[in-house]
Amino acid sequence: MPDITTTGGALLGLLSKGPRSGYDLITFADRSIAHFWPISRALVYRELARLEQLGMAKATMVKGRKAPDKRTYTISRAGANALAEWLDEPSLGTGRVKNEILLKCFFADRMSGDRLEALLDDYRAALLADLADLESITARLDGVPRARYARLTARHGIHSTRAHLAWIEEVWTELSIERKEARTPH
Amino acid sequence: MPDITTTGGALLGLLSKGPRSGYDLITFADRSIAHFWPISRALVYRELARLEQLGMAKATMVKGRKAPDKRTYTISRAGANALAEWLDEPSLGTGRVKNEILLKCFFADRMSGDRLEALLDDYRAALLADLADLESITARLDGVPRARYARLTARHGIHSTRAHLAWIEEVWTELSIERKEARTPH
DNA sequence: CTATCCATGTAACTAGTTACATGATTCT
DNA sequence: AGAATCATGTAACTAGTTACATGGATAG
Numbered sequence: 001m002p003d004i005t006t007t008g009g010a011l012l013g014l015l016s017k018g019p020r021s022g023y024d025l026i027t028f029a030d031r032s033i034a035h036f037w038p039i040s041r042a043l044v045y046r047e048l049a050r051l052e053q054l055g056m057a058k059a060t061m062v063k064g065r066k067a068p069d070k071r072t073y074t075i076s077r078a079g080a081n082a083l084a085e086w087l088d089e090p091s092l093g094t095g096r097v098k099n100e101i102l103l104k105c106f107f108a109d110r111m112s113g114d115r116l117e118a119l120l121d122d123y124r125a126a127l128l129a130d131l132a133d134l135e136s137i138t139a140r141l142d143g144v145p146r147a148r149y150a151r152l153t154a155r156h157g158i159h160s161t162r163a164h165l166a167w168i169e170e171v172w173t174e175l176s177i178e179r180k181e182a183r184t185p186h
Numbered sequence: 187m188p189d190i191t192t193t194g195g196a197l198l199g200l201l202s203k204g205p206r207s208g209y210d211l212i213t214f215a216d217r218s219i220a221h222f223w224p225i226s227r228a229l230v231y232r233e234l235a236r237l238e239q240l241g242m243a244k245a246t247m248v249k250g251r252k253a254p255d256k257r258t259y260t261i262s263r264a265g266a267n268a269l270a271e272w273l274d275e276p277s278l279g280t281g282r283v284k285n286e287i288l289l290k291c292f293f294a295d296r297m298s299g300d301r302l303e304a305l306l307d308d309y310r311a312a313l314l315a316d317l318a319d320l321e322s323i324t325a326r327l328d329g330v331p332r333a334r335y336a337r338l339t340a341r342h343g344i345h346s347t348r349a350h351l352a353w354i355e356e357v358w359t360e361l362s363i364e365r366k367e368a369r370t371p372h
Numbered sequence: 373c374t375a376t377c378c379a380t381g382t383a384a385c386t387a388g389t390t391a392c393a394t395g396a397t398t399c400t
Numbered sequence: 401a402g403a404a405t406c407a408t409g410t411a412a413c414t415a416g417t418t419a420c421a422t423g424g425a426t427a428g
Contacts, residue, residue: 006286007415013293023379036288040417045381047415070380087297091286091305094312094350099281100192102222102342104273107199108335111273119277126280149294152360156288156353163349164280167342174338193387209407229388231409256408 004086008047008056010037012083015057015075022048023070032150035134035157036095048073056082105171117175124168131161190272194233194242196223198269201243201261208234209256218336221320221343222281234259242268291357303361310354317347 004012010033014025022045029039039047048071051057056079059071075083101123108116134157141151190198196219200211208231215225225233234257237243242265245257261269287309294302320343327337 005415006289010289013289013296016293016296021379022381033289033292036283036285036292038282038284041380042382042418043416083293083296084298087290087293088301090308091290092308092312094309094316094347095283095285095287096224097222097281097283097285097346098224099222099283099342100277101281102339103192103196103199103219104277105342106219106222106335106339107202107269107273110199110202110269112270115274122276122278123280126278130280148360148364149292152357153288153292155356156285156291156350159349159353159356160283160346161280163345164342167345170341170345171338174334178334191387207407208409226389228390228410232387 004056004082005047006037007039007043008051009083009086010039011044011047011051012056012075012079012086015073016080016083019072019074021062021070021072025073033153036153051079054078054082120168120171124165127161127164127168131158131165134158134161190242190268191233192223193225193229194237195269195272196225197230197233197237198242198261198265198272201259202266202269205258205260207248207256207258211259219339221316222339237265240264306354306357310351313347313350313354317344317351320344320347 010029011025014020014028014033020028025048026039026041026044029037029044033039048057048059052059052073056076057073058076059073062070062072101119104111104119105116111119134154137154138151138158141147141154144151196215197211200206200214200219206214211234212225212227212230215223215230219225234243234245238245238259242262243259244262245259248256248258287305290297290305291302297305320340323340324337324344327333327340330337
């Protein structure tokens with residue numbers, strides 16, 4: 001019944017590993033769940049305020065010595081319950097995937113010149129960077145039992161990224177076949 | 187300079203193929219770009235109103251005979267320019283991927299019993315449904331030159347979906363190895 | 373000694389979703 | 401005749417982003 005949003009669930013999940021400030025949660029989230037659930041800074045603070053209001057987390061002010069004062073949040077009993085409930089709820093669908101590059105590719109016949117090729121090259125570069133990142137993450141987590149599920153989610157990223165790269169190659173071969181055909185008409 | 191949003195670009199792209207009403211655009215988008223750029227109904231209407239206000243599309247009222255009156259939108263010269271500009275802009279990153287199932291998987295050690303298995307089973311079912319859908323789309327578009335890019339985006343979905351399915355199998359094997367180890371401790 | 377970064381947040385805006393409304397048509 | 405569906409949209413809400421603010425620490 002406690003109307004938990006997905007981002008709220010994510011924050012409760014992170015808090016369930018120990019008390020953290022908003023800032024801590026942001027940096028931690030960036031290096032863990034951001035690949036499949038990015039959260040912007042401002043949203044973290046707003047959601048934390050809401051979770052506190054719902055009684056799912058408790059904030060305590062901590063005087064800063066070499067930094068500004070901050071609020072440290074601790075998950076409450078109610079919060080732990082809500083987290084468990086949310087985790088146990090079935091999730092429908094396959095996840096929202098918004099890909100602007102694909103959108104542009106869909107309209108590629110409206111593009112000028114070889115913009116599509118440039119688009120694909122940029123895409124590949126970004127994917128390769130991602131892949132390297134993901135691979136260093138899994139390497140670091142390999143054989144660490146506590147990090148089992150973190151590693152598995154990174155593995156998902158690897159599978160997925162490689163698939164995107166393979167798709168790019170497919171597009172390139174199809175495009176080059178066409179260009180050859182265009183040079184030798186019927 | 188005309189501050190075009192991505193969803194605005196998508197609508198202009200669809201309008202560039204011919205005049206359409208909001209309703210037409212919604213149904214068309216659902217069967218074309220929705221796999222990588224879902225747009226909700228209400229947002230289509232709001233974006234169309236904005237595009238009209240910006241002078242990128244022109245609306246004409248059409249009396250309905252067996253249906254309510256409707257506005258049909260036609261892309262304007264300025265709209266076509268904005269579309270071309272937007273398509274030519276570089277797009278950074280690899281696309282936003284929000285996957286609630288992965289998020290839950292990340293927190294699987296907080297889950298009760300075999301909820302993770304159920305989660306993965308649901309995920310697989312949804313992916314298989316998606317895959318069938320995507321395969322029927324590509325089959326339909328195969329060898330239709332006009333639909334070249336539409337087909338390629340569907341191919342992207344196929345690559346990606348298969349990767350997700352492969353990941354599920356990987357998780358299953360890892361989980362079953364662990365269960366075996368749990369039965370025969372050190 | 374000043375420019376940049378760390379650590380913390382707030383305020384204002386934009387994008388996206390859900391719920392509501394309506395009348396005609398076709399299905400049972 | 402009543403229920404579901406088509407074909408349109410509007411209104412109200414929620415989620416997410418971008419821009420702003422601040423003061424101490426550290427690097428050059």
